[in-house]
Amino acid sequence: MASAVPFVRAPKRPRAADEGMIPQRGSGSSAAYWLYLVPGLALLTFIVLIPLVWNIYLSFTEWRGIRPPEFIGLENWQQLFADDAFWASFRNSIFMIVAMVIIPTLLGLVLAAVLFDLIGKKFGGRVASFLRATYYLPQILPVAIAGIVIGWILRPQNGALNTILEGIGLGGLAHNWLGSPDTALASIMVVLVWVQLGYPVVIFMAALQRVDPELYEAAELDGAGWFQRFSAITVSIIRPEIFVVTLTCTIAALKVFGPIYVLTRGGPGDSTLVPSYYAYTEFFQSQQVGYGATIATALTVLIAIVSIVFIRAQAAAERKEREGL
Amino acid sequence: MTTLTRAVPVTERAPRVRKPRKRRTIGDWLLLVGAILVALLIAFPFLLILINSFKSPEDYSTGGPLALPTALYFDGIAAFWERVNFPEKLWNSVWTSGVVAVLAVLISVLNAFAIGIGRIKGRTWIIVLFLLANLLPQEALLYPLYYMFREIGLYNNPWAIILIFTVIQSAFGTYLLSSVYGTFPKEVLEAAALDGASRWTILWRVIVPISRPTLSVLLIFFFIWTWNEFLIPLTFLVSNANQTVPVAISVLQGDRLMDVTTTSASALLGVIPTLIFFLIFQRTLTRGITAGAVK
Numbered sequence: 276m277a278s279a280v281p282f283v284r285a286p287k288r289p290r291a292a293d294e295g296m297i298p299q300r301g302s303g304s305s306a307a308y309w310l311y312l313v314p315g316l317a318l319l320t321f322i323v324l325i326p327l328v329w330n331i332y333l334s335f336t337e338w339r340g341i342r343p344p345e346f347i348g349l350e351n352w353q354q355l356f357a358d359d360a361f362w363a364s365f366r367n368s369i370f371m372i373v374a375m376v377i378i379p380t381l382l383g384l385v386l387a388a389v390l391f392d393l394i395g396k397k398f399g400g401r402v403a404s405f406l407r408a409t410y411y412l413p414q415i416l417p418v419a420i421a422g423i424v425i426g427w428i429l430r431p432q433n434g435a436l437n438t439i440l441e442g443i444g445l446g447g448l449a450h451n452w453l454g455s456p457d458t459a460l461a462s463i464m465v466v467l468v469w470v471q472l473g474y475p476v477v478i479f480m481a482a483l484q485r486v487d488p489e490l491y492e493a494a495e496l497d498g499a500g501w502f503q504r505f506s507a508i509t510v511s512i513i514r515p516e517i518f519v520v521t522l523t524c525t526i527a528a529l530k531v532f533g534p535i536y537v538l539t540r541g542g543p544g545d546s547t548l549v550p551s552y553y554a555y556t557e558f559f560q561s562q563q564v565g566y567g568a569t570i571a572t573a574l575t576v577l578i579a580i581v582s583i584v585f586i587r588a589q590a591a592a593e594r595k596e597r598e599g600l
Numbered sequence: 601m602t603t604l605t606r607a608v609p610v611t612e613r614a615p616r617v618r619k620p621r622k623r624r625t626i627g628d629w630l631l632l633v634g635a636i637l638v639a640l641l642i643a644f645p646f647l648l649i650l651i652n653s654f655k656s657p658e659d660y661s662t663g664g665p666l667a668l669p670t671a672l673y674f675d676g677i678a679a680f681w682e683r684v685n686f687p688e689k690l691w692n693s694v695w696t697s698g699v700v701a702v703l704a705v706l707i708s709v710l711n712a713f714a715i716g717i718g719r720i721k722g723r724t725w726i727i728v729l730f731l732l733a734n735l736l737p738q739e740a741l742l743y744p745l746y747y748m749f750r751e752i753g754l755y756n757n758p759w760a761i762i763l764i765f766t767v768i769q770s771a772f773g774t775y776l777l778s779s780v781y782g783t784f785p786k787e788v789l790e791a792a793a794l795d796g797a798s799r800w801t802i803l804w805r806v807i808v809p810i811s812r813p814t815l816s817v818l819l820i821f822f823f824i825w826t827w828n829e830f831l832i833p834l835t836f837l838v839s840n841a842n843q844t845v846p847v848a849i850s851v852l853q854g855d856r857l858m859d860v861t862t863t864s865a866s867a868l869l870g871v872i873p874t875l876i877f878f879l880i881f882q883r884t885l886t887r888g889i890t891a892g893a894v895k
Contacts, residue, residue, distance in 0.1 A: 295718045297789045297799055307799070308718030312726070315711040315770060322767040323733040326744035333743065340747075386638065389631050397624050398632060408882075409639040412646065415878045417828035417846040420870035423853060424645050427867050428665075433860050435648055435665035442664055469642065530737045533830040537850045551831070554739045559835070564743055571739040582735060 327575075333568035340564050351569040361570065363545040364553045367460060368529055371549060374464035375471045375528035376521055383475025383520070386410065388505055390476070391483045407480060411473030418470060422534035425466045429453050456546040459539050463547050466534050475520045482513035514592065522585040526578055550574045646871065653677060653865040660861050676865040680858075684848045685840075686869060692837075693827055693844040693873070696761050701822040703766040705815055708773025713803050715774070716781025717789070727778055733771035738831050746835060760836045761844075765829065769822040780814055781807070820881050827874070845870060 295305050334351055338344035355361055395403035413421055428435040429452040437449040452462045486509060494504045510517070532551040535541060541548035541556070550570055557567030648665055653676060655669040663670065680686070711730070715723045745764060746755070754760045784807065792802045808815065833844045834851075843851070849870045852858060858866065 296784065296786050297717060297802060298793045305718065305720065308714040308720050311710045311714040311718065312720070315707045315774065316726075318707065318763070318767045319730065319733055319771065321748075322745070322764055323736070323741060323771075326741040326748070327736065329744040330740050386635065389635055393628060393631055394635060397628055402632075406635055406639050409643055412878070413642060415824070415874045416871060417830060417874065419830045419846045419850045420867065420874075423849065423863075423867045423870060424649055426853070427864055428645060428648060430860065430863075433661060435652070438664050439666065442666075469645070472642065526735060530739075532739075533846075533850075536830070536834070537853055551737060551739050555742070555831070555835075558743050558746075567739075568743060571737065571742070574737050575740040578735060578737060 330568045331572050333565055334572045336565045336568075338564040339562045344565065347565070351566050354566065355569050355573060360545050360548060360553065361550075361573075364548045364550045364570075367547060367549050368531075370460055370464060371467065371528040371531050372525055374467040375531070376524040378468050379471040379475050379524065380517065380521055382472060383479055384510070384517075386472075387476050387479035387483060388509060391480050392501075403480075407473075407476055410476045413470045414473045416470070417533070418531075419533035419537050421470045422466050422537040425462070425469065426453065426538045429462055453538055454543060456543045459543060459547050463534055463538060466538070467528075467531070471524065474524070478516050478520055479513060482516040483509065486512050511596075514596075515589070518585065518589045518592075522582065525581055525585070529574065529578055529581070649864050649867050649871065652861055653868040655861050657859045657861050673861070676859075676862040677869070680852075680862050680866045680869060684852065684866075686845075686848075688841065689843055689845045689848045690873070692758065692842060693846075696758050696765075696833075696844065697823045697826040699762050700765045700769060700826045701819045703762070704769035704773055704822045705819050707766060707770035708777050708818065709803075709808060709815070711770065711774040712777035712781045713807065715778040717784060717803075717807065719782075723778070727775055730771040730774045733768060734775065738768075742832070742835060745832075749836065755836065756838050756842060758837070758842055761826075761829075761833055764832055764836075765822075765826045769825060773818050773822070776818070777811075777814065780811065784810075820877075824874070824877055824881075827877075845873060 295308060333344060335346060335348060336344035337347045337350075390403045390406055394406065416424070431437070431451040431454055434452075436452065440446060440449050450458060452458050490508050491504055494508060499507070530551055531549050532555070535547055535549055535552045536555075539547040541552050551574065554567045554570040554574070557563045557570060561567075651668055652660060652665055654672050654674065655663070656671075656673040656675065659670050659673065714720055715726060720726075741764075745760075749755045749757075749760045754763075788806060788810070789802060792806050797805065827844070828846065829844075830846055830850070833847050837843050837847060840848075849866050852866065853863070
């Protein structure tokens with residue numbers, strides 16, 4: 276029920292005073308610290324702030340990249356809301372969120388708990404560490420390369436998966452996985468689950484070290500089963516990590532580009548089109564810079580909203596917990 | 601913080617073994633088997649790529665993807681290696697990622713010194729500003745940057761990539777390091793000031809050496825994150841000679857001359873460098889990934 280208290284701020288912690296930690300002597304006022312920020316802020320202004328504002332401005336223009344942009348008001352935005360391809364790209368983003376957030380987080384919770392609670396304790400920490408490192412392996416790849424690895428397995432002719440299916444007498448199931456509208460999106464999702472799974476496992480296992488074993492033993496004495504302990508104790512203690520993982524992964528899911536570029540280019544049709552790839556093609560293939568900028572701006576707004584909602588929800592949850600204690 | 605999703609793992613010390621109770625039930629064994637099956641499933645694509653990169657296309661079509669190569673065949677790898685001029689691409693990636701890592705750490709230190717140690721006014725907003733730079737989708741900057749760098753003649757130049765990623769990575773570094781420096785032991789700073797050291801001296805002689813472990817984790821992360829970047833290098837480095845490893849490999853996919861095992865070899869060449877980082881840095885990066893997760 277976060278909506279009930281959206282505007283109540285978390286109780287403020289006493290703020291550190293606005294003075295430096297290095298004691299001042301006559302020379303050098305605290306304003307001198309600003310000098311240290313000059314290079315960083317100047318770079319930030321040129322590489323991020325100016326392009327960002329410029330991009331928002333471009334969303335109100337028609338521009339093909341050569342002659343000066345022509346101001347056309349809200350036309351791009353009207354076109355955007357009526358654009359089926361744009362809505363298709365956002366529908367696909369929801370599938371990206373399923374593949375990068377929901378499945379990895381749920382599966383990651385279970386795997387982390389199994390590794391930490393059971394395998395780590397009964398079969399030794401080394402086995403647990405080794406399994407964790409294996410789960411994490413795809414995370415280190417450039418995501419475009421991860422796409423190529425899975426794409427190689429899914430090749431239509433003589434691809435590994437189709438060949439294996441034929442080999443075990445299931446040749447009927449062989450399929451042009453990335454090239455047909457019914458399986459292309461699912462194939463991309465497989466790539467993303469594969470890449471993403473290790474991240475929550477590593478984060479959650481580190482978080483689990485915070486759980487006081489005595490809480491568990493007490494719950495066990497009270498007759499709580501493993502699942503009850505897991506949902507009542509574990510999940511509530513590592514909630515901050517769950518928030519961080521879901522937030523960072525949701526943002527990453529909204530930005531997916533590499534696997535789409537290397538595997539399907541948004542096709543067939545618009546069955547795997549995502550906003551970032553859509554904006555990219557508008558910029559550099561259709562030369563509709565104004566419209567591309569509109570898509571990119573819409574994506575930015577969405578990411579900002581998601582971040583704010585998450586951070587508020589987390590603050591609300593923390594407050595509730597403090598009050599409950 | 602999103603960038604953390606691409607982070608390198610950090611093998612922490614194995615979960616502590618408390619009172620090893622060795623009552624292993626059948627259920628325990630089943631769960632172990634399940635966990636191992638998941639690990640095999642995840643490792644399987646790597647194994648497939650590995651064994652098939654050393655096969656000739658004929659070997660592949662007779663033995664299928666699961667068989668071990670009948671004879672080690674290096675032509676696929678060699679063909680791709682020469683085709684993309686792999687050493688050149690490796691050097692491009694090492695150079696851009698290396699310069700970005702160093703510059704981004706430097707900028708992060710300067711920013712965090714002002715924010716965390718100097719506690720300048722309005723620091724919360726400045727941190728929000730930097731965080732914003734890190735959360736933004738790169739598409740929202742892409743075209744203006746493309747246009748700007750064309751105008752100043754840095755398009756298709758590695759320095760464009762270096763500048764852009766120095767800013768994006770240092771935005772994260774500023775965010776993380778500011779909170780680290782915010783809790784820096786004040787006594788140390790006071791003692792140094794009492795000895796007559798200036799701020800500049802204190803920064804380089806006291807703060808940087810003491811925070812070196814954090815800085816080296818940042819350095820490694822920045823290197824690997826920049827290595828793995830795709831969209832902006834793809835857009836900015838159009839000529840073959842400037843491309844980075846992931847871009848060079850990606851643009852050749854689907855090429856007519858790439859037979860099945862050469863394609864596999866191309867994927868293997870993309871995987872190997874990051875695998876090497878993983879092995880080298882695994883120890884150095886202890887605690888790294890979780891450091892940013894919950895500050």
